[in-house]
Amino acid sequence: MTLDEILASLFPDGHPIDIGPAILTGVAPLEQFGPVHVLGIHGRNFLGIDDACALARQAVDILASGDRQPILLLVDSASQRMTRRDELLGLNEYLAHLAKTLILAGIRGHRVVALLYGGSAAGAFIATALAADTLAALPGAHPEVMDLPSMARVTKLPIAVLEEKAKATPIFAPGLDNLARTGAVLETWSPDIPLDAQLREVLTRPAAAGNRDALGAQRQGRPKAAAIAARIVELARRGA
Amino acid sequence: MTSWYEASARQRIDALADPDSFEEFIGPEEREISPHLALFDLPEQFDDGIVVGRARLSGKPILVAAQEGRFMGGAFGEVHGAKLTGLLRAARQLRCPVAILFDTGGVRLQEANAGEMAIAEIMREIVLARAEDIPVIGLIGGRAGCFGGGGLIAGCCSTLVISEHGRLSVTGPEVIETNRGADEFDSKDRALVWRVTGGKHRYLIGGADLFVEDDGAAFRQAAIEALSRRAALDILVLADEQKRLERRLSRFGAMSEARDIWAALGVSRPEAVPGLATEAFLAEGRHKRENAHDAR
Numbered sequence: 001m002t003l004d005e006i007l008a009s010l011f012p013d014g015h016p017i018d019i020g021p022a023i024l025t026g027v028a029p030l031e032q033f034g035p036v037h038v039l040g041i042h043g044r045n046f047l048g049i050d051d052a053c054a055l056a057r058q059a060v061d062i063l064a065s066g067d068r069q070p071i072l073l074l075v076d077s078a079s080q081r082m083t084r085r086d087e088l089l090g091l092n093e094y095l096a097h098l099a100k101t102l103i104l105a106g107i108r109g110h111r112v113v114a115l116l117y118g119g120s121a122a123g124a125f126i127a128t129a130l131a132a133d134t135l136a137a138l139p140g141a142h143p144e145v146m147d148l149p150s151m152a153r154v155t156k157l158p159i160a161v162l163e164e165k166a167k168a169t170p171i172f173a174p175g176l177d178n179l180a181r182t183g184a185v186l187e188t189w190s191p192d193i194p195l196d197a198q199l200r201e202v203l204t205r206p207a208a209a210g211n212r213d214a215l216g217a218q219r220q221g222r223p224k225a226a227a228i229a230a231r232i233v234e235l236a237r238r239g240a
Numbered sequence: 241m242t243s244w245y246e247a248s249a250r251q252r253i254d255a256l257a258d259p260d261s262f263e264e265f266i267g268p269e270e271r272e273i274s275p276h277l278a279l280f281d282l283p284e285q286f287d288d289g290i291v292v293g294r295a296r297l298s299g300k301p302i303l304v305a306a307q308e309g310r311f312m313g314g315a316f317g318e319v320h321g322a323k324l325t326g327l328l329r330a331a332r333q334l335r336c337p338v339a340i341l342f343d344t345g346g347v348r349l350q351e352a353n354a355g356e357m358a359i360a361e362i363m364r365e366i367v368l369a370r371a372e373d374i375p376v377i378g379l380i381g382g383r384a385g386c387f388g389g390g391g392l393i394a395g396c397c398s399t400l401v402i403s404e405h406g407r408l409s410v411t412g413p414e415v416i417e418t419n420r421g422a423d424e425f426d427s428k429d430r431a432l433v434w435r436v437t438g439g440k441h442r443y444l445i446g447g448a449d450l451f452v453e454d455d456g457a458a459f460r461q462a463a464i465e466a467l468s469r470r471a472a473l474d475i476l477v478l479a480d481e482q483k484r485l486e487r488r489l490s491r492f493g494a495m496s497e498a499r500d501i502w503a504a505l506g507v508s509r510p511e512a513v514p515g516l517a518t519e520a521f522l523a524e525g526r527h528k529r530e531n532a533h534d535a536r
Binding site for chain 1: 263265266272275276279280292294303318319321322323325326327329330333334347349350351352353354355356357358359360361363364367368371388389391392393394395396408409410411415416418419420424425436437441442445447473474475478479481482485486488489492493495496497498501536
């Protein structure tokens, strides 16, 4: 689905979302839930310091407004922008600040739902989609940590070998199914059902971001994470 | 004097904590290794490159996590990341502060999806802890630096301590060069790498709070100070951080060379900054830098 189709399906009565060159912002009405804050990055753009700062400005203002209305994050990005200028000016702080604001919004009573409808990778994925309390995807979405050619370069293994290994495990290769199995993506929405109904349905359920490692264990994508974390908690509590 | 840069993860914990106070959780004797490295015929390490546990610092309880940069570049894999996630969850339950001793290149590519998820989970747990006023401090001065998702985690900490050797960034210089060419970033130009990612620059632009000598005792003293600073993360802190980051963009956004930024800060002889010893650097930079004032 294109961004226009997605917005039309989410907000059938129309919407005043401002679609900029890389990011989108606005408020639109959702039946039963009232106004929804919409933020996003589109067009497979890289997320650098300027756009991360602009998105965070919106998120901080939403948080400061105290309205507790849902936030919908639409994501179709590349990775973080890889330039010397971005690093010189502290990209790590800009991405972390955006993530912190979205996570705190979730803690302070906003629902923060991300819909991944295109790509997203590495630091951009962490600072947007993974900072939401719920991550849904549309078929064809393509999340990745690093693309296979780059991974082949770093691991010094041929792409064919990596592709072969990827059949045995969801643990390293890109793709929606693999990320769903590790617990990152909660569910995939159907493009054949109005998206506003699917969004409303998610909003009636509690947030689930705190349970992603348990979900990863249940889906057999991350065999150890949830159990290791639980044992550390138990050991720390025992001697305290 | 013991070099933090040269030390192992366990030596750093010994330098940080009160003598004989450290107790490890899931130590190497439990052989809780990565279940994924065998697929790549890579050797495992019994602690998966991170040491976590409880200790005392100046007599007070603290939870500590130290990454081992000499094992797979300190990268986040499934077990490695889950140990830190668990430690942060314990911190909330026990209302105990946490120190993270970073030494990492970011996500471990052989288990990239689990590593990416671990980083997101760790960031969430830090925000949850800080929202309840529990300090989570970061110490950066290891061999592997603090890159990739490690840089994002560091950006969530309440206070950051860094040495000149500490490097803090997202995309590493080699990766930028591979993707964008040596004209964008010549990763073999060590002086340039240090000017862009190094501890002095991060301290001067407000990306880190305390600048220390490459020494275990100095990191320990700074950690004690860091734990006494404001840790709570709330809407006001985020609004202040927003202003701080917008100000940085408007002051320095048009600059592409660290020395220009240092000159704009009013540092005299910016070209001499990389050569300054700690004391002289702090005397010059302490009052001229962009101080984050705990807006992070």
